[in-house]
Amino acid sequence: MIDINGGEFVVLVVLAVLLIGPERLPGYAAQLASLVKRGKVLLQDAKTRVDAELGDDFKDVDWSKLDPRQYDPRRIVRDALLDDTPVPARAAAAGAAGAASSAAHAPRPTGPAPFDDEAT
Template sequence: MFGINGAEFVVLLVVAVIVIGPERLPRYAEQLGSFVRSARGYLRDAKARVDEEIGAEVGDVDWSKLDPRQYDPRRIVREALLDDDPAPIRPAVPVHPPPPPAPVPGPAPFDDEAT
């Protein structure tokens, strides 16, 4: 939780005892405990409300499949290229060379009255 290991937590407790003092420490610890309990209650209520509004069909979703860290672009491209449905094979059609282009007559006529 918060990246604090046991030794760091003990150091924080010692610093808290020195800074806050032994007279006020129990009162602050009680306030912290009540805050944590109320925060847990709020989170539990919010989760219940979300579950109620979304419905049961969301409970069946496998969220691990939607994790973006699992996507490998190489795998996606490989699966797209190696699709199970092979492309239809066209029958062999004899290839004829294209006809030669039509000869182009001289320059286009110019009509000076058209403009």
């Protein structure tokens, strides 16, 4: 979430003490703590309302599976390619040749193209 290591945090605290001053720093820290507490309460209330509105159908949904950070395009493509059962080479070649020959010799429709009044 926030990538601050220990050294950076110490620098931020020292800057806050120098810029804000030791007199006002406890007041700002208390305000920040109350803001964080109110945020937690608001988020919990929102979660409770969403659960109540959606009902029992969505209580067993695993929302972590829908996290976009877990998607790996290489894994998705690999899984999609490996899921299909392999087609024997002879059957695939015969099927492709048969489809090509039937498409080449298919009768062409005569007359005007169909017209749909409701499509326009």
